[in-house]
Amino acid sequence: MTNARPTPRAILIDMDGVLYHGDQPLPDAGAFLEWVANRPHVFVTNNPIRRPPDIADRLARMGLRRPDPSRILTSAQATARWLARSRPGFRFFAVGAPGLHAELRETGHEDPAAADFVVVGEGPGLDYEQLTIGINLILERGARLVATNPDVTVDAVRDGRRLALPGGGALVAPFAAATGVTPTIIGKPEPLLYEMAIERLGYPVRACLMIGDRPDTDIAGAERIGMWTALVRTGRFPPGAAWPGGLPTPDWDVPNLTALMAVLESVFPDPTG
Ligand SMILES: [Mg+2]
Structure with missing residues (x-):
């Protein structure tokens, strides 16, 4: 020291x-x-999937002291705040869990036709159609590519066994590959x-x-x-x-x-x- x-x-x-x-x-x-x-x-x-009150409840279900949700900051919240600061009233197209969409809707407007930002987080749902929408927003409309977090995998437990799930860094990769742009990473x-x-x-x-x-x-x-x-x-x-x-x-x-x-x-x- x-x-x-x-x-x-x-x-x-x-x-x-x-x-x-x-x-x-x-x-x-x-x-x-x-x-x-x-x-x-x-x-x-x-992890952008759960919102702070849900994370607090989850800790309580584990038998732990339930933290005040205001003391929890997720990459989805930080992403929403960063987008609002970059462009107040921003329009977004998001790929990821419902919790990410909900967080972004607090400060922005979901608009797959004219988004300013293509936001990629974790969770199921990324498919060919979403990839197509996101790529064209970036290439044709100049939307900025943003990832909630760079983790390539996320540890999970399924049926009592440890399992790796694709993380934000893996899910944003096809958008970056198709467009040649470097994503802004929040986490x-x-x-x-x-x-x-x-x-x-x-x-x-x-x-x-x-x-x-x-x-x-x-x-x-x-x-x-x-x-x-x-x-x-x-x-x-x-x-x-x-x-x-x-x-x-x-x-x-x-x-x-x-x-x-x-x-x-x-x-x-x-x-x-
Ligand atoms: Mg950790």
Whole structure:
């Protein structure tokens, strides 16, 4: 730690692989949610499929403390906000789960005939016709291609078995290939989702800590914009795995949330005394 750097005061928390896998909470997630409840925090997820109240309900169904939905920021929300800032009253054509469409309709208008933006998120539904509409909006009308998140796969559990589903990065690829344009990506490791979460927290970026399970997204992206970083090895990156070459190492590298709470106790003292 350098003296010039402010100590972390607020926490951003990735969800999948940190708090749960599929519908299964990680063993120390309950204690962690209690620990973090009285400290400045926001949950950030690249997953655009569920809206914050649904995510909060999902945690409650797992037997965990239900977070206030206002403390959850999804890549779909960040996308909607970014589009509204780029072009107030924007028109969009979206491919992805109903939750993404609902989020975009909060600030924009769905208009497959004259969209300003082709927005690609996760979820079922991408077909030949949608690809055709999106490609022509980009090529003929100059619509901008936007992806909620860059993940090429997403971990899921189906019939009790782990399964990889196509992620936003995979689903946006055919649009990019057909048009030759580079998509604007909102989710981690790009800065926009972090920046909106930090704005919501109201702390300087260098006083914010990102907790995540992926070196290439959670940690690399947070490090790039000057945040503190903590990796928990309960998700994509297991204990014992060698650090991937070329990626910044986190400030804390711990096996699980219990170990993380132990090291952070002195950094974030109990605000209730
Ligand atoms: Mg994760």
